[in-house]
Amino acid sequence: MxxxxxxxxxxxxxxxxxxxxxxxxxxxxxxxxxxxxxxxxxxxxxxxxxxxxxxxxxxxxxxxxxxxxxxxxxxxxxxxxxxxxxxxxxxxxxxxxxxxxxxxxxxxxxxxxxxxxxxxxxxxxxxxxxxxxxSDISKQQRIAYLLSDYDKKIELNRAINHNLEAMAKQLYDYWFVQFDFPNEEGKPYKSSGGKMVWNEKLKRDIPDNWDASNICKVADILSGGTPSKAIATYWENGNLPFFGPTDYNGNIFQIETADHITQEGLEHCASSLFEDGIIIITARGSIGKLVIVGTPMAMNQSCYALRSKKEEFEYLYFLAIQLVECLKAKGSGSVFKSIITSDIENSILCIADTHTITHFCEKVKPIFQKVKENTKEIVALTKQRDELLPLLMNGQVSVNYDLSDD
Missing domain, CATH: 3.90.220.20 (DNA methylase specificity domains)
Known part of the structure; x- marks a missing residue:
């Protein structure tokens, strides 16, 4: 060559x-x-x-x-x-x-x-x-080095997010599954002899003053909808993210979507514009996937949204995970075909007292904020890399040697 x-x-x-x-x-x-x-x-x-x-x-x-x-x-x-x-x-x-x-x-x-x-x-x-x-090997090396740096940073952010989520989940399980949240003396509640009360609905002991109820005790259930695809002004040049089950990508926070609608489209669909912190649960298609809204977006009718009544989405996110596990258990552990409102309303969960919920959210809020920041950076880096890739491969831009010279 x-x-x-x-x-x-x-x-x-x-x-x-x-x-x-x-x-x-x-x-x-x-x-x-x-x-x-x-x-x-x-x-x-x-x-x-x-x-x-x-x-x-x-x-x-x-x-x-x-x-x-x-x-x-x-x-x-x-x-x-x-x-x-x-x-x-x-x-x-x-x-x-x-x-x-x-x-x-x-x-x-x-x-x-x-x-x-x-x-x-x-x-x-x-x-x-x-x-x-x-065909020039030195140019190949410089391009590969630059693009690899993008991928390494993206993967590093994903690894950090994975660890941060695991930390928050571990604390949630310790407090709300094992019931060893801090008591008035700061000691683990159940392990230190905290009062446990038999709950007939859950068929087990739960901490005194906690409740057995559906998720609606701490959240409102919201529905989505899709504006008509036949009306171009609802979709063309839209700048409002529009979430559907296929947009789920494994991240806790949803920052971007494949489709976008216009303000006019939003005004002509059943979905509201959901603000940061609202939990979306996919109800059809890819069922039972959870994301936290990271930037205002609407959603289609194949999803439900859970809005915390006290803006304590950190607790609600993990409680919603328990909800999905409960729904799966009702389906004998197999894949269920869809989720409807009554499924959510008829699923009884252990709901903590308001003080413990607030205390937990205060503890993990910095963790969730860091995850959100990292996710936004992943989106930005991915966009930059994908825009740069064809320019480099087509010879439209070149890489400064100093960028890849250690």
Missing amino acids: TDETMGTMELKKYKLGKILELQRGYDLTYTEMQKGDVVVAGSNGIIGCHNIEKSNTPCITVGRSGSVGKVHFYDGPTWAHNTALFVKDFKENNPKFLYYFLKNLHLDTMFGQSSSVVPSLDRKVVHSLTVPFI
């Missing part, structure tokens, strides 16, 4: 098969993937583990069937499952650069939406694609 000049000049194009070589992953049974020290990657992530033979380090996979076209990168030894293609030969290119390069091709959009025509991704078809490519 010959070199090309970065900037606004057009890059030289190559057949993808000249840039890298893909190979189908290995046929592994379910039993074989339950042993060994090396992870097995399928079309959309890690699905098991196996022994170290024939593993690849690093490993780039492209979904062959299932999540067609999805691209993943693994630093350590990795087996590729037969539901994925993997890069067998990097052709002396920077592996991390090739990962970002493949992501920028959007093979999932190119082939995944035509699954009825292309049930699986043929590596020969991928190899035949003609694409612009930066």
Whole structure:
């Protein structure tokens, strides 16, 4: 390959098969993937583990069937499952650069939406694609370094959030499940002999002055709705986030959504504009997922919202998790098809006294605030990275060498 000049000049194009070589992953049974020290990657992530033979380090996979076209990168030894293609030969290119390069091709959009025509991704078809490519290895390294920095910071924020949530959850369980909240002397209530009273509704002992009731004792239930898709002015150039179950991404706080509506659209749908701190629970589709509204947004009819009566959403969030667990238990632990208002109203939970709830929220409020700040930063960094990726890959912008020179 010959070199090309970065900037606004057009890059030289190559057949993808000249840039890298893909190979189908290995046929592994379910039993074989339950042993060994090396992870097995399928079309959309890690699905098991196996022994170290024939593993690849690093490993780039492209979904062959299932999540067609999805691209993943693994630093350590990795087996590729037969539901994925993997890069067998990097052709002396920077592996991390090739990962970002493949992501920028959007093979999932190119082939995944035509699954009825292309049930699986043929590596020969991928190899035949003609694409612009930066062949200069030093430029590849600088681009890979810059984009990796974005990903590292995003993953660090996610790890911090995971730990912070675990800390808050641990305190909640200690206070509201084990009933060892601080008594008047600051000692663990139940462990220190605090008065426990049998509750007939819950069929167990609960702290004195606590109650057995539904979540409506501390929250209002709100519904959503969708403005007509047939009226363009409800949707075009909308700037109000509009949440649906598919927007759930695993974060505690919901900051952005795929769809947006206009103010006119908001005025013509059953949903209110929900403020920060309201809990959304998905009721159909992806059922029982919880998020805290992190920026004002509306929601569709496949969700319910829980609004704390005293703006103590931190307690309400974990209580709502218990509500979902209760609903799952009623469904014999299996996946339930939907949640309706009566399901929420008929689920009896142990509700703490107002003093303990307020004390807990004061304790964990800084934790939730930090999680929210980190989530907003994740959204901003992801947007910056995704906007920068095509510009770098198309040679429209270049990376200053000093940025990647330690």
